[in-house]
Amino acid sequence: MVKLLEKLIKDAIEDGKCSFGTKEAISTIKNSKLIVLSHSVSEETLEKIREAAKSSKVPTLNYNGSSVELGRLCGTQFRISALSLKTLSDTNLKAITKELEIETK
Numbered sequence: 001m002v003k004l005l006e007k008l009i010k011d012a013i014e015d016g017k018c019s020f021g022t023k024e025a026i027s028t029i030k031n032s033k034l035i036v037l038s039h040s041v042s043e044e045t046l047e048k049i050r051e052a053a054k055s056s057k058v059p060t061l062n063y064n065g066s067s068v069e070l071g072r073l074c075g076t077q078f079r080i081s082a083l084s085l086k087t088l089s090d091t092n093l094k095a096i097t098k099e100l101e102i103e104t105k
Contacts, residue, residue: 005036005063009073022081025084029049034060035060036061037061038067049082
């Protein structure tokens with residue numbers, strides 16, 4: 001999953017089709033295809049994001065790493081707790097959710 005996710009994030013950053021941070025993720029959730037959350041998100045914020053995502057029918061993905069690792073994956077020098085991907089093909093979305101299901105079993 002990491003390779004596919006890494007490619008999708010890099011493509012979204014190049015196209016300017018992603019938002020970094022929990023506040024940005026919440027405010028842009030209606031225009032998002034996928035929300036990626038690191039382990040560094042507080043429980044309160046996590047609930048807010050999941051509630052908003054559920055009401056907007058946007059899937060969330062728990063990234064198996066800290067905000068520092070997610071920031072490195074995005075090619076930045078700062079921490080990223082949440083990431084909102086605005087463009088994502090249905091095929092890639094299904095592939096990521098399938099791989100996630102395989103990893104959680």
